[in-house]
Amino acid sequence: MIGLRLFRHKHQAPLERRPFDLLCITVAVVLGVHAPHLPAWLTVVLAAMLGLRWWQRRHRGGRAPGYLKLALLALLTAAVIYHYDTLFGREPGAALVAGLLVLKLFETETPRDARVGAAFSCFALMTALLFDQGMVATALVGLGLLPALATLRALQPARPETSLPRELLPALRLLGASLPLALLAFVFVPRLSSPLWGAPNSTQGRTGLSEDMSPGDFSELLMDDRPAMRVTFVGTPPPNAQRYFRAYVLWNYDGRTWNRRELDGAPAPVEHGPAIQYTIALEATGQRVLPVLDVPLDAPQAAHMGPDREMRAERPVNDPLVYSLRSAPSYRLQGQLSERERRRALQLPAGFDPQAHALGQRWRAQYGDNDAAIVQAAMTLFHDGGFSYTLGPPPLGRNTVDDFLFSTHEGFCEHYASSFVVLMRAAGIPARVVTGYQGGYWNRIGNYLLVRQADAHAWSEIWLPGRGWVRMDPTAAVRPERVSQGSAAANATAAGWAGNQWWLAWRNRWDIVNQWWNQGVIGFDTLRQRGLLTPFGVHDTGVGLLGLLLAIGGSLFAVGGLLWAVWQRPEADQARTAMKLLEKRLASAGVTRRHSEGPQHYFSRAARALPSQRVELEQLMRTYLDLRYAHDEPPADLLRNFRQAARDFQPRRVVK
Amino acid sequence: MLAAIRRAQTWAERRLPALTRHKRPESLPIVLHRRRVYIVPTAFGAAFTVLLLIMLLGALNYTNNAALMLTCLLGSASSASMLIAFRSLNGLKLTAIRQGQAIAGEPMAVHLVFAGSEHAHASVHADMNEQTEAFSIGPHGETVLNLQLDTHRRGWRPMPRIKLWSNWPLGLFHAWSWLHPEQSVLVWPRPESGGPPPVVPGEAGRQQRLHQGEDIAALRAYRAGDPQRHIAWKHSARHENLLVKDFEQPEAQEEWHLDWRQLAQLTPEARIARLARWLGEAETVGRPTSLWLPTEDIALGHGRSHYAHCMNALAQLP
Numbered sequence: 001m002i003g004l005r006l007f008r009h010k011h012q013a014p015l016e017r018r019p020f021d022l023l024c025i026t027v028a029v030v031l032g033v034h035a036p037h038l039p040a041w042l043t044v045v046l047a048a049m050l051g052l053r054w055w056q057r058r059h060r061g062g063r064a065p066g067y068l069k070l071a072l073l074a075l076l077t078a079a080v081i082y083h084y085d086t087l088f089g090r091e092p093g094a095a096l097v098a099g100l101l102v103l104k105l106f107e108t109e110t111p112r113d114a115r116v117g118a119a120f121s122c123f124a125l126m127t128a129l130l131f132d133q134g135m136v137a138t139a140l141v142g143l144g145l146l147p148a149l150a151t152l153r154a155l156q157p158a159r160p161e162t163s164l165p166r167e168l169l170p171a172l173r174l175l176g177a178s179l180p181l182a183l184l185a186f187v188f189v190p191r192l193s194s195p196l197w198g199a200p201n202s203t204q205g206r207t208g209l210s211e212d213m214s215p216g217d218f219s220e221l222l223m224d225d226r227p228a229m230r231v232t233f234v235g236t237p238p239p240n241a242q243r244y245f246r247a248y249v250l251w252n253y254d255g256r257t258w259n260r261r262e263l264d265g266a267p268a269p270v271e272h273g274p275a276i277q278y279t280i281a282l283e284a285t286g287q288r289v290l291p292v293l294d295v296p297l298d299a300p301q302a303a304h305m306g307p308d309r310e311m312r313a314e315r316p317v318n319d320p321l322v323y324s325l326r327s328a329p330s331y332r333l334q335g336q337l338s339e340r341e342r343r344r345a346l347q348l349p350a351g352f353d354p355q356a357h358a359l360g361q362r363w364r365a366q367y368g369d370n371d372a373a374i375v376q377a378a379m380t381l382f383h384d385g386g387f388s389y390t391l392g393p394p395p396l397g398r399n400t401v402d403d404f405l406f407s408t409h410e411g412f413c414e415h416y417a418s419s420f421v422v423l424m425r426a427a428g429i430p431a432r433v434v435t436g437y438q439g440g441y442w443n444r445i446g447n448y449l450l451v452r453q454a455d456a457h458a459w460s461e462i463w464l465p466g467r468g469w470v471r472m473d474p475t476a477a478v479r480p481e482r483v484s485q486g487s488a489a490a491n492a493t494a495a496g497w498a499g500n501q502w503w504l505a506w507r508n509r510w511d512i513v514n515q516w517w518n519q520g521v522i523g524f525d526t527l528r529q530r531g532l533l534t535p536f537g538v539h540d541t542g543v544g545l546l547g548l549l550l551a552i553g554g555s556l557f558a559v560g561g562l563l564w565a566v567w568q569r570p571e572a573d574q575a576r577t578a579m580k581l582l583e584k585r586l587a588s589a590g591v592t593r594r595h596s597e598g599p600q601h602y603f604s605r606a607a608r609a610l611p612s613q614r615v616e617l618e619q620l621m622r623t624y625l626d627l628r629y630a631h632d633e634p635p636a637d638l639l640r641n642f643r644q645a646a647r648d649f650q651p652r653r654v655v656k
Numbered sequence: 657m658l659a660a661i662r663r664a665q666t667w668a669e670r671r672l673p674a675l676t677r678h679k680r681p682e683s684l685p686i687v688l689h690r691r692r693v694y695i696v697p698t699a700f701g702a703a704f705t706v707l708l709l710i711m712l713l714g715a716l717n718y719t720n721n722a723a724l725m726l727t728c729l730l731g732s733a734s735s736a737s738m739l740i741a742f743r744s745l746n747g748l749k750l751t752a753i754r755q756g757q758a759i760a761g762e763p764m765a766v767h768l769v770f771a772g773s774e775h776a777h778a779s780v781h782a783d784m785n786e787q788t789e790a791f792s793i794g795p796h797g798e799t800v801l802n803l804q805l806d807t808h809r810r811g812w813r814p815m816p817r818i819k820l821w822s823n824w825p826l827g828l829f830h831a832w833s834w835l836h837p838e839q840s841v842l843v844w845p846r847p848e849s850g851g852p853p854p855v856v857p858g859e860a861g862r863q864q865r866l867h868q869g870e871d872i873a874a875l876r877a878y879r880a881g882d883p884q885r886h887i888a889w890k891h892s893a894r895h896e897n898l899l900v901k902d903f904e905q906p907e908a909q910e911e912w913h914l915d916w917r918q919l920a921q922l923t924p925e926a927r928i929a930r931l932a933r934w935l936g937e938a939e940t941v942g943r944p945t946s947l948w949l950p951t952e953d954i955a956l957g958h959g960r961s962h963y964a965h966c967m968n969a970l971a972q973l974p
Contacts, residue, residue: 119703122711122730123711126714126723126726130718133721141722142729145726145730145733155827156778156823158792159792159824160778160792174733174825178733178735181728181732181735182725182728182729182732185731185732186721189712189724195718521721522721524721561735565742568747568773568774594683
């Protein structure tokens with residue numbers, strides 16, 4: 001019956017202009033938050049369609065014909081399939097959701113349509129968070145709820161007229177008021193221990209370190225100032241020159257590209273000095289590699305350490321991940337090199353870079369068995385050979401190392417690491433390329449190290465008898481600031497991409513908020529939830545307990561909300577309040593005051609009904625009439641007397 | 657046994673007035689309070705809940721805490737909107753009902769006077785008689801709602817039940833309360849469509865004189881060229897501009913002394929219909945009438961209020 005009644009109320013009045021405008025704003029916000037991962041042309045087309053529809057309804061009116069809607073729907077589906085090759089998955093799904101929302105606008109002519117559109121917008125806003133759950137993105141999406149809620153509100157008839165921006169204010173108040181309850185639910189809603197269905201694959205479109213390296217690959221990465229990870233140390237942090245975070249160890253070289261080797265086996269043995277304990281909060285990479293401080297001593301949970309002490313997670317890191325481990329800055333890695341590994345570490349493709357090979361061999365002939373002297377010669381070459389550090393190096397030909405070493409002389413870490421290793425191998429010293437991150441910004445307020453994608457770095461490791469794998473950073477020979485002050489300092493003069501240094505400095509300081517967000521909100525997982533009540537002595541907070549806490553907290557909020565809803569300002573008129581009390585007492589004795597019955601009449605009636613209290617009632621009546629009609633401003637003592645008398649009055653039933 | 661049922665009824669009346677009140681009308685003013693405001697989710701609210709559950713499941717499955725936060729925020733805002741829906745009705749007061757004038761069969765205008773409490777009441781709908789009218793009241797405000805009441809027969813017509821409801825603010829919840837005011841509206845009898853004029857006994861002396869003093873309608877504003885002696889000085893003193901006694905208007909019509917007893921050959925309802933027609937005809941030409949009814953004897957008079965008086969008397973005939 002309720003359902004029937006509800007349906008009947010949905011009389012299909014035409015949609016007013018205001019809710020439609022608000023809905024258009026909502027859809028525009030949805031498009032805005034989805035724009036970073038939609039193809040640019042689709043965003044532009046959808047935005048144009050949105051604008052067109054708004055203009056058409058404002059100035060022409062009328063709904064779009066059915067065949068047009070069908071055609072547009074087919075076109076949208078075709079466009080998504082054309083671009084992504086599929087309709088399923090996160091990106092095509094987002095494109096479809098945004099497109100359908102815009103198409104929905106074309107048939108939005110009634111309040112019901114607008115309601116559906118606003119609700120669907122809420123869903124579309126939420127899907128944008130599957131791509132980026134950073135604080136700014138979440139805040140933007142949260143703000144996107146304002147026009148959606150305002151649309152729903154504007155659909156209610158006879159609401160007070162306000163300007164368009166003011167329509168958003170009540171929605172903001174509503175969201176603000178419901179934030180405490182939302183936080184409670186957020187903390188106590190039991191998390192799933194394992195996903196119900198597959199998590200989305202998210203490798204596409206995400207830049208970061210890749211499994212291979214060829215000169216020039218990094219240039220885009222080095223411009224990317226998004227955070228890569230945040231590191232907190234137990235005790236004092238290592239100095240800048242020791243902040244090398246290894247990710248990939250690359251052995252194989254084909255003349256252009258360095259590849260890692262897929263090899264299983266125990267991690268290479270390491271003798272080490274004092275260890276540093278630290279925790280890394282890694283942003284989602286979509287890859288399995290976990291950057292760790294050189295050189296890691298053990299593997300964190302759910303990760304595996306390879307033979308070259310590369311750290312690999314069991315699953316690709318599709319969501320921010322926090323892991324803790326120990327590393328030793330001073331170490332001797334793999335004191336013994338097997339013949340097979342030695343051959344591999346000397347391998348060079350034939351037919352490439354003849355000049356570099358010749359130079360290496362010449363050094364070998366010149367310095368004999370003195371490996372250190374050969375290394376020194378190479379470093380001197382980079383330092384004094386007219387090399388410069390730039391993020392925009394000229395293109396290289398087939399013999400990349402030869403071109404770089406002997407003609408262009410311009411490049412960045414990749415070029416230096418790659419050519420250094422080639423030179424070493426040519427001279428007969430086992431060498432390999434290591435990529436990862438170096439440096440970072442030390443945030444003093446938060447006591448953590450912020451490492452950005454721009455801090456990506458490539459360096460070399462050479463194997464020296466008795467010393468094992470030794471880290472050599474030829475980039476430092478060219479531009480020492482790169483290692484001592486970080487990538488920003490190194491790039492400042494080179495490209496000027498950072499523009500304003502103060503802007504980057506400000507962002508580095510601001511990053512603490514992101515860190516809090518990541519730790520407090522994004523990193524709040526099953527594990528943290530279970531440990532929620534540890535301060536209260538409960539070490540494992542189970543699902544049942546969480547549900548109970550949620551129910552208790554929710555009930556408290558419900559009680560608070562109900563009190564707010566039913567609370568009415570008490571009557572300001574004290575004489576009236578006292579009179580009401582009297583009326584209530586007399587009513588219980590059977591003398592109910594009638595509507596529009598004067599006080600005098602009422603009191604006489606009461607006196608007749610309760611003859612034993614006649615005197616008392618007449619006294620009350622006189623006082624009340626005095627209070628009401630004899631004075632402009634009733635005297636305080638009279639009022640007090642009346643209130644006291646009213647409180648003291650208890651009707652006595654007469655036994656007949 | 658009967659006493660027990662009555663006790664239970666009075667208890668229910670006290671505790672759950674909205675469920676039982678429609679059996680018993682109540683006197684004005686009617687104040688809405690928490691015991692008589694009911695709330696259910698609307699169909700849209702139910703669908704929105706399903707959507708929120710889907711969002712919750714998605715956020716939990718992808719362990720996406722930002723999405724979970726958004727879902728929680730939306731969910732708690734929806735729950736808060738339930739309280740706002742309730743609050744939009746709570747404290748609302750129906751203070752008075754004023755009726756318009758209508759003859760049986762024609763819709764009657766009914767004016768419902770609502771007063772608000774110290775907070776605003778937004779987007780409240782009043783359903784009565786298949787009509788819906790929405791209104792908003794500011795803090796301590798008042799509004800008059802005009803609704804149409806269908807009428808069928810003359811006499812007292814009790815007010816139907818009125819449903820006050822609101823889906824404010826987001827349309828997710830439907831809060832409502834039933835009002836059954838203990839008030840009736842008086843419906844005038846329908847005049848017959850045609851018939852003979854009343855028999856006029858003898859030729860009453862034509863009275864040319866003005867009805868002095870009491871009727872401003874017989875006066876009009878001064879126009880240039882009006883003779884000075886036609887100016888009504890006494891009346892003009894109370895007005896901003898000069899008023900002139902208008903002699904062009906037909907002044908004294910022949911008086912009609914309408915009498916229930918003269919129509920003995922008709923049924924009572926036919927008599928009432930005929931008298932109503934005569935009264936209406938007299939009213940349109942401004943003819944003075946008197947009316948004798950078994951219940952009331954109305955002296956000679958004319959004008960709108962005299963007509964209303966006569967029609968009210970006719971309507972209330974047994």
